[in-house]
Amino acid sequence: MPDHFRTVFLVLLVFSFLAKLWLDLRHLRHVGKHRDQVPATFASRIGLDSHQKATDYTCAKTRLDMLSTLVETALLLAFTLGGGIQALHEILSPQLQGLAYGVALIFSVMVISALIDLPFSLFRQFVIEERFGFNRMTFALFLGDLGKQLVLAVLIGTPVLLAVLWLMGAMGEFWWFYVWLFWSVFNLLILFIYPTWIAPLFNKFTPLTDEALKVRIEKLLERCGFSSSGLFIMDGSKRSGHGNAYFTGFGRSKRIVFFDTLLERLQPPEIEAILAHELGHFHHRHIIKRIVLLFSLSLAFLWLLGQLINAPWFYQGLGVSAQNTALALILFFLAMPVFIFPFSPLMSFLSRRHEFEADAYAARHASADDLIHSLVKLYEDNASTLTPDPLYSLVHDSHPPAALRIAHLQAQSSPS
Secondary structure, three states: OHHHHHHHHHHHHHHHHHHHHHHHHHHHHHHHHOOOOOOHHHOOOOOHHHHHHHHHHHHHHHHHHHHHHHHHHHHHHHHOOOOHHHHHHHHHOOOOOHHHHHHHHHHHHHHHHHHHHHHHHHHHHHHHHHHOOOEOOOHHHHHHHHHHHHHHHHHHHHHHHHHHHHHHHHOHHHHHHHHHHHHHHHHHHHHHHHHHHHHHHOOOEEEOOOHHHHHHHHHHHHHHOOOOOOEEEEOHHHOEOOOOEEEEOOHHHOEEEEEHHHHHHOOHHHHHHHHHHHHHHHHOOHHHHHHHHHHHHHHHHHHHHHHHOOOHHHHHHOOOOOOOHHHHHHHHHHHHHHHHHHHHHHHHHHHHHHHHHHHHHHHHHOOHHHHHHHHHHHHHHOOOOOOOOHHHHHHHOOOOOHHHHHHHHHHOOOOO
């Protein structure tokens, strides 16, 4: 049985690795092929220089993704069949026991993974983003963010891991259900506390002071029957030139947040249209649906782990001779992405459908033309490719391709 499981794991690992590289190569060729001509839909709005910048930016990121995929696959093999997890177990198990051993083992894997990913993060931020004029982050700020993330990981992650490992060992056959309950409550709690306690550790949030824009937004919120705890501007410009807007929080703690870079670029009617799109997600309960889906998948995965945790072939098939709850947790969540990769297009399809629904809602409550204008500006400012490979987009992209999205909005274009 271990040999059969190992074979299945290797086959799926090779398949996912080759599929990702093949999709990346398709994307590079397709984007590069259209580098010298702006698509007709955007020809009157976006210049050739901006289009070529988006092409080069996309290709640079994709090449880095290909290298990252190679390293991630090699690391996964090193951790599992290469004996990495087994070696960590042999180092830690004579010195630590019980929960302390489990937390140390899991943190060791996380630290090793983070250290290997660090050069990619640095190259992405200080080479690619810098080359294309998006980086505004200093190295000191990068290190500061890294330090804060580390402190949060220890302060929040340690008690969470202790609780999960204790529940796995103490709750008997149905431990997976109790872990799921704890994990669900924890995630809901994070949704409530993130806007007011965690996000301000990294960015400064100031109330929106533009009275004319504030009145326009409040009228939109009233039309849509939406309430929030405030409208805020985030100093995104201290890290990046990219612009965005988002909702954060849950229940009464919901906040509407605009990047300062977004407000600098868009006109009030365009900002209203972008916000109407985000309100569309709430109207259609996309956030709730995604939370329910996440919790359902979590329950299914934890149940599956409950069936595997006492199976010797599961550990041996992934290169580990010992058996315990911490090892089971690590091996399961290391191997799981390999097994669920074939379902990536389904998740992307669901996300893109939600984007179309939110666009349609925005067209009803604001202006489809204003949303089109704002999206085109954002595509240009963020150097988003207008010509993604269709198959690559189908698997990876959470948003519809630009041309298809604009076409859907043009079909709904009418005075608001």
